[in-house]
Amino acid sequence: MNAPRLLLSKPWIWSFVATITVWIITVLFTGGASSLGLSQAALTFAAFSVIVGIGQMFVITLGPGNIDLSVPATMTLSGTLALKLMDVQDSMIVVGLLLSVLLGTVLGIGNYALIKLLRIPPIIATLSMSFIVQSTAIWANRGLRIKPPEVLASFTTSSLFGIPNVAIVALALSAIAWLLLEKSIYGRWISAIGQSTFAARMTGIPVDGTRLVTYMLCAVLASICGYLLASFSGGAALNMGAEYLLMSIAVVVIGGTAVAGGNSNIPGIWGASLFMFLVVSMLNTYGFGAGFRLILTGLIIIAVILMAGGRQSTR
Amino acid sequence: MIIRKMLFASVAVACVVGPISALADTADKKIALSNNYAGNSWRQAMLTSWDKITKDAVAKGVVAAADPFTTAENQATEQAAQIQNLILQGYDAIVVNAASPTALNGAIKEACDAGIIVVSFDGIVTEPCAWRIAVDFKAMGESQLDYLAKKLPKGGNLLEIRGLAGVSVDDEIHAGIEAGVEKNPQFKIVGSVNGDWAQDVAQRAVAGILPSLPEIAAVVTQGGDGYGAAQAFAAANRPTPTIVMGNREDELVWWKQQKDKNGYETMSVSIAPGVSTLAFWVAQQILDGKEVKKDLVVPFLRIDQDNLETNLAGTQKGGVANVEYSLEDAQKVIASAK
Numbered sequence: 001m002n003a004p005r006l007l008l009s010k011p012w013i014w015s016f017v018a019t020i021t022v023w024i025i026t027v028l029f030t031g032g033a034s035s036l037g038l039s040q041a042a043l044t045f046a047a048f049s050v051i052v053g054i055g056q057m058f059v060i061t062l063g064p065g066n067i068d069l070s071v072p073a074t075m076t077l078s079g080t081l082a083l084k085l086m087d088v089q090d091s092m093i094v095v096g097l098l099l100s101v102l103l104g105t106v107l108g109i110g111n112y113a114l115i116k117l118l119r120i121p122p123i124i125a126t127l128s129m130s131f132i133v134q135s136t137a138i139w140a141n142r143g144l145r146i147k148p149p150e151v152l153a154s155f156t157t158s159s160l161f162g163i164p165n166v167a168i169v170a171l172a173l174s175a176i177a178w179l180l181l182e183k184s185i186y187g188r189w190i191s192a193i194g195q196s197t198f199a200a201r202m203t204g205i206p207v208d209g210t211r212l213v214t215y216m217l218c219a220v221l222a223s224i225c226g227y228l229l230a231s232f233s234g235g236a237a238l239n240m241g242a243e244y245l246l247m248s249i250a251v252v253v254i255g256g257t258a259v260a261g262g263n264s265n266i267p268g269i270w271g272a273s274l275f276m277f278l279v280v281s282m283l284n285t286y287g288f289g290a291g292f293r294l295i296l297t298g299l300i301i302i303a304v305i306l307m308a309g310g311r312q313s314t315r
Numbered sequence: 316m317i318i319r320k321m322l323f324a325s326v327a328v329a330c331v332v333g334p335i336s337a338l339a340d341t342a343d344k345k346i347a348l349s350n351n352y353a354g355n356s357w358r359q360a361m362l363t364s365w366d367k368i369t370k371d372a373v374a375k376g377v378v379a380a381a382d383p384f385t386t387a388e389n390q391a392t393e394q395a396a397q398i399q400n401l402i403l404q405g406y407d408a409i410v411v412n413a414a415s416p417t418a419l420n421g422a423i424k425e426a427c428d429a430g431i432i433v434v435s436f437d438g439i440v441t442e443p444c445a446w447r448i449a450v451d452f453k454a455m456g457e458s459q460l461d462y463l464a465k466k467l468p469k470g471g472n473l474l475e476i477r478g479l480a481g482v483s484v485d486d487e488i489h490a491g492i493e494a495g496v497e498k499n500p501q502f503k504i505v506g507s508v509n510g511d512w513a514q515d516v517a518q519r520a521v522a523g524i525l526p527s528l529p530e531i532a533a534v535v536t537q538g539g540d541g542y543g544a545a546q547a548f549a550a551a552n553r554p555t556p557t558i559v560m561g562n563r564e565d566e567l568v569w570w571k572q573q574k575d576k577n578g579y580e581t582m583s584v585s586i587a588p589g590v591s592t593l594a595f596w597v598a599q600q601i602l603d604g605k606e607v608k609k610d611l612v613v614p615f616l617r618i619d620q621d622n623l624e625t626n627l628a629g630t631q632k633g634g635v636a637n638v639e640y641s642l643e644d645a646q647k648v649i650a651s652a653k
Contacts, residue, residue, distance in 0.1 A: 030527045037526030037551055044550075045519050131387060138353060145356065145514075145565050145633040157550060233515040234546060235565060235633070238354045240515050281523030284508050290480035 011256030011263075014307045015271030018254075018300070019278060026282040038281065040164060046273035047170035048229050052244050053251035053269040054177045055221035058214045059122075060252050063194040063261030068215065069126040070111060071222045071248050072241030073133035078103050078223035079230030079240060080137045083146040090151040097227060104223030107133060108216030115215075116208060138238060145235035156232040166228055173221070178266045190214060194262030222248075251276060254304050275304070341602045342376050344407040346595065348383040351394045351414035351438065355513070356563065357539065360588035360635045361412070361437075368592040368639055378599060391418035398422040408432035408598040412591070413440045416483055432601045436594040436613070437586065438484075446601065448594050448611045448648075450586045452484055455615050456491020459535045459559045460499055462582050466557060470501025471532025474524075474556070476510040476517050476544060478537040485509075488537050505529060510540035514565070518543030525551050533557040538585040541566045561585045562616060562636040567627045574623065583618040589639040596645030608652040 023042075027035045052071055059068045081103060082096040107129065114125035147153075156166055181187040189210045192200040201207050225244070230236035253259055254275065255268025279300055283293040348365055352358055362383055369381035384401070386393045391414040399422055401409050409426055413419050413435055420442040426433050427444035436448035464470075475492060478485035496502050506524050510517030517540035525547060534544050538561025548555050555573070560566040560583035573579030590613050601607050616636060618626045630636045 026527065034526030038523070041522040041526065041551070045522065134354070138359070141633075145563075147565075157546075229515065233518055234542060235514075237356065237514060238359070239511075239513050242354075242513075243511075243516060277519070277523060280520070281527075284506065284520065284524040285527040287507065290477065290509050294480065 010265075010267075012265050012268030012271055013256075014304055015254050015256065015268050015275055018304045019271050019275040022275060022278045022282050026278060026285050029285050036162075038278075040159065040162065042274050042277050042281070043167040044164040044232075045277045046270065047164065047166040048225055048232075049244070049247050049251050049273035049276060050170040050269050051173055051225040051228070052222050052248040053255070053273060054174060054266065055218035056248040057252045057255070057257050057264050057266075057269060058177075058181075058190060059218045060249075060257060060259065061190050061194045061261050061264040062211055062214055063197060066122050066211075066261065067126065067249070068111065068218045068222075069123060069245065070107065070130035070133060070219070072243075072245045073130035073137065074104065074107050074219050074222040075226030075229065075241035075244060076236065076238060077107075077133050077137040077140070078226035079236035080141045080146070080238075082227045083148055083230050083236045084141065086149050086152075088147055088149050090149045093149055093152050096149075096152075097224075100223040100227040101220055104220030105216055107223070108219035109212070111219065112212045112215040116212075134238075141236065141238070145237055147235050148231035152231045153234065156228055166232060169228065173224075174266050174270065181264065181266060186210065186213070191262050191264070194258075194260075194264075196262075247276060250301065254301060340604065341378050341599055343379050344599075344602045345380040345382075345405070346378055346408045346410060346598050346602075347401045347404075347406040348381070348591065348595075349394060349398055349401060349409055349411045349413075350383060350385040351391075351412060352389040353385045354389075355539070356633070357512075357585075357588050357635050360631075360637050361591045364589040364637060364639050365591045365595065368589075369595055372595070372599070378602075381595060386414075389414055391415040395419050395422040398426060402426050402429050402431060406431060408434065408602055410591070410594045410598050411435045411438075411440060411445070413438040416441050432598055434594050434598045434601070436590055443609070446597065446607065446609050446611070448590065448597060448613055450590070450613055450615055452487035453491035453494070455584055455586075456488040456493075456535075457495040457498075458491075458584060458617070459582075460492060460495025460502065462559070463502065463533050463535075463557065464495075464499040466580065467532055468501075470499065470503075472505040472529055473502050474521070474528065474531050474534045474544075475504050475507040476521065476534060476536045476540045477507060478509070478540075479511045480509050485537065492535050502533075504535075505531070510536070510543065512537060512539035512561075514540065514543035514546075514563075516540075516543070518547045521547035522550060525553065530554075531556045533559070535559055536561055539563055541583075542569055545569055555579070557581050559583070560618075562587075562618060562626075562630075564627075564630045564632060564634050564636070567618070567623065567630060567636065571623060571627055574620070580620050582620070583623075583636075584615055585635070586613065587616040587638045588635055589637050593640035593645055593648065596640060596642050597649065599642075600645060600649060605649065607649050611648055611652050613648065 059066050078100045082100045086092040086096040111126050111129050114120050115122050189205050251269050251272040254272035257264040394414045419440050423433050423442040423445050433445040435445050439447040439449050506528050508520035521544050533556050536559050541558045541560040542565045544558050562583050562585035626636050
């Protein structure tokens with residue numbers, strides 16, 4: 001009696017319920033034959049949404065108004081510059097990754113500098129930052145696709161014991177993020193700031209330092225995701241991040257993280273990322289037209305959020 | 316004395332410059348390019364081609380200026396404001412790649428009323444006072460089925476990768492593909508996804524639908540999505556079908572590798588980004604006082620098994636197969652429309 005109720009009280013459970021439902025419906029189309037292939041594809045592509053989603057989740061946890069719209073541009077620039085630096089040489093893989101992380105750090109500091117020093121609201125600050133970053137990416141590669149090093153490309157596209165490597169990377173990053181959020185003082189701080197910045201300041205929490213680190217974390221995760229995605233899909237393209245703006249926000253919200261901040265969870269990001277991939281696959285499999293597909297996707301997302309949110313209001 | 320010297324000098328200059336400016340009455344005309352988007356390889360190639368051809372034209376004194384302007388967001392309202400600025404800046408002609416076929420009509424009409432020549436291409440506008448350089452996208456879709464009918468006379472299952480939902484180009488290519496399937500009923504579309512003309516989006520969408528699909532004989536595409544589709548088939552360990560390509564370098568390189576390995580055959584079709592230069596020359600011709608029909612059709616660039624290598628050699632690494640148009644090409648297109 002108690003266990004199911006405890007489970008139902010978790011905000012992330014609904015995204016998993018939705019994911020499993022959609023998975024079953026999709027697999028039914030072929031009478032179960034597609035289950036393995038579909039699961040692997042879902043894990044692969046969910047991994048990218050998970051990585052950017054975690055970063056966005058930390059930022060949203062900081063409370064009302066906090067959001068990072070520079071995620072797609074950061075991904076693009078990171079993929080572009082890293083692949084350009086590596087220039088198809090296997091020996092440069094680690095250097096490329098370091099460049100990505102460094103780039104993310106710098107862009108995160110840049111974002112927060114705009115927010116703090118110039119007192120620009122985060123939504124505007126990160127949006128203007130994304131224009132600068134995207135233009136730099138255009139300037140850097142002029143729309144040309146640069147190939148990833150062979151070893152890196154095969155690493156991102158292959159799998160270990162049937163589990164795609166990118167999913168394993170995303171899982172490792174999720175574990176670290178979970179430790180940060182649930183077990184570290186930093187996790188307590190961002191939740192406290194999200195619930196009340198004023199109270200957090202009064203209790204002596206270094207509000208500005210915590211926010212700076214959070215924006216840096218988000219940009220670094222977006223950078224790593226760009227690095228992996230560019231290697232996975234055979235080259236960086238200027239529009240490769242475009243899909244991940246709404247995606248990064250959607251997986252946070254569907255995953256049961258409070259949009260008003262102060263309350264977040266990692267498992268929900270996984271449920272929501274798998275769900276976002278599977279729902280499109282399901283509608284494609286059943287052959288719905290694009291317009292109908294978009295409407296249905298919207299309705300399903302609203303339904304899942306309502307279910308997850310209904311619980312919170314009775315708290 | 317000084318005045319006489321100056322007069323003499325200017326007469327001399329006039330004599331030298333005279334013959335050139337007599338070639339074109341457009342030497343003092345200014346042309347602007349209004350572009351709505353720059354964030355993919357096709358658009359980058361389009362802007363590079365524009366730059367290359369128009370710089371040369373300006374240097375030779377054919378026109379006074381040919382400046383490109385690109386809006387930051389792919390939005391009609393922003394482009395309308397941009398066009399209004401161009402009117403105020405006194406350009407004689409505006410070449411437009413439009414964000415929407417209808418939403419810019421107000422701004423375009425204002426330009427026409429101000430006596431400005433407006434030539435739209437690729438993303439065309441419906442405002443009657445503007446010229447349109449359109450691609451027959453429907454024929455482009457149909458040509459894929461014509462090719463497949465010859466290559467696979469027995470027919471089979473097709474996977475269709477569409478472009479960005481809600482954009483007119485996507486609807487037109489799709490209509491062509493549907494017409495082609497109707498003409499060749501041995502083919503059946505068993506699945507359709509939106510690849511947004513991007514490799515990674517196409518790869519994602521195809522990977523999602525592929526486990527539920529039966530054996531696929533061929534993939535019909537819209538360009539920019541063929542390589543992603545090939546990756547998705549390889550990742551799912553499925554036999555590679557005939558994937559129609561879209562002239563991107565990575566697609567052509569992949570095709571070449573398969574061709575060398577196992578004699579893989581397909582074709583590739585798209586519009587050359589250099590169509591912007593065709594639009595430039597058409598605008599120049601109209602400014603020059605030539606009679607030009609309002610609706611022009613630009614041929615698409617098709618690559619086949621036997622000319623793959625030559626096209627690949629001429630394509631920039633990571634770019635799109637391209638041709639730039641000359642004044643003579645433009646005159647031919649204008650003549651063929653009459």
